[in-house]
Structures are given as structure tokens and as C-alpha cells.
Amino acid sequence: MEKEHQSSDMLLSSEVQENFRGSGTEKSTRRFKANPNFLLREIAGEAVLIPVGEAGIFENSVISLNESCSFLWQLFQTPRTAEEAIAEAKKEYDDPDGVLEQGVYQFIKDYLQYDLLREEKE
Amino acid sequence: MMKKNWEMPKTVVQRFEPNEYVAACYSVVCNVDNANAVEKEWILYRPLWQGGPISNYDAGQTHSSSACGAPGNYYVIDDNDDGKFDSMIEISRDLGRLNCEIFTDASYSTGANWGSIASGQTIYWTTQSGDRTWHHQGLVGVADSSHPNRS
DSSP states (O other): OEEEEEOTTOOOOHHHHHHHHOSTTOOOOOOEEEOTTEEEEEETTEEEEEEOSOOGGGTTEEEEEOHHHHHHHHHTTSOBOHHHHHHHHHHHEEOTTSOHHHHHHHHHHHHHHTTSEEEOOO | OOOEEOOOOEEEEEEOOOOOOOOOOEEEOOOHHHHHHHHHHOEEOOOGGGTSOEETTTTTOOOOTTTTTSTTSEEEEOTTSSSSOOEEEEEETTTEEEEEEEESSTTOOSBOOGGGOOTTOEEEEEEEETTEEEEEEEEEEEOOTTSTTOO
């Protein structure tokens, strides 16, 4: 059985961005961290998340990440805000299509939804 | 340093069915002489217009040392790694994977529990393919420890 979850062709709604950015020009202070129950490993040239603790809905699953997901996962090994992650991604990647921010927000949204990313409590 | 082009994050989740845990390794081979003797006495009641009663052996359910009597033909499965049998399958060259059903004795009338058997014991089991049934029996031995996951 294969379930594919793809962020790339999803348009980010303004409401999603508001969740992480805060309203107006206010910067969000919400910080996110990768769920420590999953480790990133490279297997046969592919980046995959390996469950090492409570796998939840991902029990008996292989989670494959593309390059940018893998990059973001590594970024979120230390708690960061969405804006900080975007700034780091912009240092690393060219964004000719202007979709980098959208991709980072969508990544955070999706990974929070599946408990792969967790919000750090103050 | 040249930057890489950003590609939208993509995550693919592939779910898989875990394999059965196959750890306890026992050698199980069918005692083909005894099993064929059972088949010769095992009468299938066919109507007279189909030729009348016939033994299971004559109907083609035979045992040979190159099939069920060959070492490595049976796989003993320990699903939960508790050291006890949970099931056994035969990998038949001609018929593929056949599930084995265990019985208490050569009458093949009372089902037994796989978990109750151990090395050194004679066991009785059947395999089925379509409407054909084979009645096997054999001694359970401990297999070569260098040959894990297969018996």
C-alpha cells in the first residue's frame, strides 16, 4: 500500500501563513522542532526517516524525503521559527519561482499535522 | 558557492506489511514411507459412476523424498519470537505456498496447537491444494544453527 503526501503542488492559503507568521508585520515566535522519535538516515541514496520510538501512524512505514524536506528536517533539529527556517533556506537555495516561503510554511503545517514536527513550549 | 535551486518539499510515505517473524528454526521433513502408508489407507468415497472408492494415494496424493520429504521444504514460523511454533508452511515446487494444519495423531481428526510441539516430537499435519489433501507426519528436529529463519 502506498500513500503519497505531496506538498509541492499545494497552494498555500493566506490563513496557513498567518498561523506561522503572525498577523501583519508581527513576527511569529512559535518555534518548532523535529520529533526526536524519528532519525534521518540515508539509505541507498535516499533520505528516509526511521522511527526509533513511538512511530504513531507511521508504524511499518518508510518516510522518504526529497532534498528540501531533508534540509528542513535537519534545520529543525534545533528549535526554530518559520521565519528563521526561511532565512536559512534562502542562504542555501536559489528560489527562481518564488515558492520557497510557501514550501517552508507548508512543510511546517504538514509535519505538525502528522506529529513529525512539534511546537516548542516556552 | 553556487546555490541549489529550491524544490518544493515532498514527502512520500510508503506503508508496508511487516513480515512474519521467522526465528525458531527446526528441521521438519515428512516421513514419506509412513505418510504414503496413510494415504493408501485413506479412502476417498467417490460415486460408482466416477469409478467408486479410491485411496488418496491412488488419487495422486503421494509423498516423495524430493518434495515434502526433502529438508528445507518446510518453514516454521514463530510470529512473536516467543520460541514457540505459531504455524508452519510448505513451499512446494509445484503448488507454491501451502499452509499446514496440525493434528494430534495419525487419525488426523483432532486439531492440535502448534505452540505445544517441540523438538524430538513426531507431528502430524496436512496440506491442502484445492480439494486435494495430503496427510504428513515427521519428526521435529533442531536445525543447523547457522541456518536461521528457515527450517
